[in-house]
Amino acid sequence: MNAPLLQEEERDLSNPNGSLLQNDDEIVPNTYYESNESILSMAVQMFIPFLLAGFGMVAASLLLDTVQHWTVYQDVSEVYILVPALLGLKGNLEMTLASRLSTHANLGHLDKKNEQLGIVLGNLALIECQAIVVGFLASIAAVILGWIPSGSFNIHHALLLCASSVGTSFAASLLLGLVMVGIILTSRYFRINPDNVATPIAASLGDLTTLTLLSLFASYLYKHYVSVPWVPVTIIAGSVFLIPLCCWFACKNTYSKEVLDNGWPPIINAMIISSFGGLILDYSVSMYKGIAVFQLIINGIGGNIVSVQASRLSTELHTKGVLGCLPPNTKACVGPYTTFCENDSGRVNTARILMFMVIPCHLIFTYTITYLKAGHTSFTPIFMIVYLTAALIQVFILLYVAHVMIMWMWYFGVNPDNSAIPYLTALGDLLGTFLLGVAFQFLFLVGDQDSDVGD
Incomplete structure (x- = not known):
C-alpha cells in the first residue's frame, strides 16, 4: 500500500473529523495531503x-x-421528467456508496470478515431505503409537474410512473450496489486503491443501467396494464413494505446509521432540482x-x-x-x-x-x-x-x-x-x-x- 494510505490508516480515529489532531486549540494539519502532484500527472x-x-x-x-420513440414515451411524456431524477441517483447514492466503502477499505475496516459483512449489508440496506423513498418522491414530482401544464390527472399514468420509478430505483441500486461492493473488495484483495476504480465504474454503469430498467419497466406496465392491472399496485405495496425493513438493517450498523439519520436533505433536495430539469427536458424533446x-x-x-x-x-x-x-x-x-x-x-x-x-x-x-x-x-x-x-x-x-x-x-x-x-x-x-x-x-x-x- 502506498504511503498516503498508510498515513490515512495511522490517523487518530478518535478524532470526530478523522482528519487532524487538535491540542490546546492549536490545529495541526495532516501534511500528507501536500503532495508533489504535477499538473500533467493530475490531468492524466x-x-x-x-x-x-x-x-x-x-x-x-x-x-x-x-427509447424516446417508444410508445410509452410518446403517450406518457411525464416519463421524461423521471429521467434526470432517477439518473441523478447514480451520483447521490451509488457514487457516494463507492466513496464511503473505499474509505472503509483504505482504513482497514473491510479486512475483518464480521465487520466487513456488517458494513456491506448496512450500506446496501441504506441505499435501498434511500432509493425507494426518492423513487416515490420522484414519481410524485413527475405527476405534479406533468399535471399542472395539462390540467388533467390520469390515475393510470400516475400508477405507471410510481411503479416504474420505485421499481427502477430498487433494482438499479441493488444491482449497482452489489457491483460496487464486488469491485471494492476485489481491489482491496489485490492491493489496488478502490478510490481510483470504483467511482468511474459507478458513473459509467449508472446511467445505462438506470435508463434501461426505467424504459423496460415503463414499457411493460404500459403495454400490459389492461390485462394485469394489479402489477403496478403490487410493486408499490411491496416497496412500501421494504422501507422499514431496510431502515432496520441500516440501523444495525454504526456507519450506515449515521448517514440514515442525517443524509436525507441533500438527496431529496437534489431530486427536486433534477425533476425541474426533467420538466425542461420534456418540453425541449417535444420541440427538438x-x-x-x-x-x-x-x-x-x-x-x-x-x-x-x-x-x-x-x-x-x-x-x-x-x-x-x-x-x-x-x-x-x-x-x-x-x-x-x-x-x-x-x-x-x-x-x-x-x-x-x-x-x-x-x-x-x-x-x-x-x-x-x-x-x-x-x-x-x-x-x-x-x-x-x-x-x-x-x-x-x-x-x-x-x-x-x-x-x-x-x-x-x-x-x-x-x-x-x-x-x-x-x-x-x-x-x-x-x-x-x-x-x-x-x-x-x-x-x-x-x-x-x-x-
Missing part, C-alpha cells in the same frame, strides 16, 4: 476515468435517443428530438467534473482545518477570479485542468456519436461552437458554485463529503438541460433549421 489521472465514464454516458445517450442524445452527455460530463473538484476540496478541508473553522487564508465568499486565476494552489490548478478537459471530452464523445451515425442533429461548425459554449458555461458555473458551496458548508459545520455532490450533480442536470435547450433554440433562430435539428 483525471482524464482516463472520465473517458471510461464518458463512453458509458454515450451508450446511455444512444439508448435515450432510441436531437436534444435527447446530448442531454445525458452534457449532464454526465458536468456532474463528473464537478464531483472531482468537490471531492478534492473536501479532502483539503478535512486535512487542513476543523469542521466549522476554515483554514487560514481561505474565504467562503469569493469571486470567479479567485476560483480560476488567483494563484497556483492545488484547488486553482484543479479547476483550470477541469475546465481545459471540457472541450476534448465533448469532442471525443460527439465524434463517437457521429461515427455511429446516431442522433437527429448534423454536426455543423456552428452547431459545435454553440454546443461547446453551452458546455463551457455549465462547467464554469458548477466549479465556481462548488467552491463557494463547499466552503460555506464547512463554515457552518456541514460535512461536504455527505452533502455537496448531490446538490452539485442536480444543479449540473438543471443547468445542462436548460443550456442545451437554449442552444438548440438559438440554432433554430439563426437559421440552422435543417430537418435534423427539428426532426
Whole structure:
C-alpha cells in the first residue's frame, strides 16, 4: 500500500473529523495531503476515468435517443421528467456508496470478515431505503409537474410512473450496489486503491443501467396494464413494505446509521432540482428530438467534473482545518477570479485542468456519436461552437458554485463529503438541460433549421 494510505490508516480515529489532531486549540494539519502532484500527472489521472465514464454516458445517450420513440414515451411524456431524477441517483447514492466503502477499505475496516459483512449489508440496506423513498418522491414530482401544464390527472399514468420509478430505483441500486461492493473488495484483495476504480465504474454503469430498467419497466406496465392491472399496485405495496425493513438493517450498523439519520436533505433536495430539469427536458424533446442524445452527455460530463473538484476540496478541508473553522487564508465568499486565476494552489490548478478537459471530452464523445451515425442533429461548425459554449458555461458555473458551496458548508459545520455532490450533480442536470435547450433554440433562430435539428 502506498504511503498516503498508510498515513490515512495511522490517523487518530478518535478524532470526530478523522482528519487532524487538535491540542490546546492549536490545529495541526495532516501534511500528507501536500503532495508533489504535477499538473500533467493530475490531468492524466483525471482524464482516463472520465473517458471510461464518458463512453458509458454515450451508450446511455444512444439508448435515450432510441427509447424516446417508444410508445410509452410518446403517450406518457411525464416519463421524461423521471429521467434526470432517477439518473441523478447514480451520483447521490451509488457514487457516494463507492466513496464511503473505499474509505472503509483504505482504513482497514473491510479486512475483518464480521465487520466487513456488517458494513456491506448496512450500506446496501441504506441505499435501498434511500432509493425507494426518492423513487416515490420522484414519481410524485413527475405527476405534479406533468399535471399542472395539462390540467388533467390520469390515475393510470400516475400508477405507471410510481411503479416504474420505485421499481427502477430498487433494482438499479441493488444491482449497482452489489457491483460496487464486488469491485471494492476485489481491489482491496489485490492491493489496488478502490478510490481510483470504483467511482468511474459507478458513473459509467449508472446511467445505462438506470435508463434501461426505467424504459423496460415503463414499457411493460404500459403495454400490459389492461390485462394485469394489479402489477403496478403490487410493486408499490411491496416497496412500501421494504422501507422499514431496510431502515432496520441500516440501523444495525454504526456507519450506515449515521448517514440514515442525517443524509436525507441533500438527496431529496437534489431530486427536486433534477425533476425541474426533467420538466425542461420534456418540453425541449417535444420541440427538438436531437436534444435527447446530448442531454445525458452534457449532464454526465458536468456532474463528473464537478464531483472531482468537490471531492478534492473536501479532502483539503478535512486535512487542513476543523469542521466549522476554515483554514487560514481561505474565504467562503469569493469571486470567479479567485476560483480560476488567483494563484497556483492545488484547488486553482484543479479547476483550470477541469475546465481545459471540457472541450476534448465533448469532442471525443460527439465524434463517437457521429461515427455511429446516431442522433437527429448534423454536426455543423456552428452547431459545435454553440454546443461547446453551452458546455463551457455549465462547467464554469458548477466549479465556481462548488467552491463557494463547499466552503460555506464547512463554515457552518456541514460535512461536504455527505452533502455537496448531490446538490452539485442536480444543479449540473438543471443547468445542462436548460443550456442545451437554449442552444438548440438559438440554432433554430439563426437559421440552422435543417430537418435534423427539428426532426
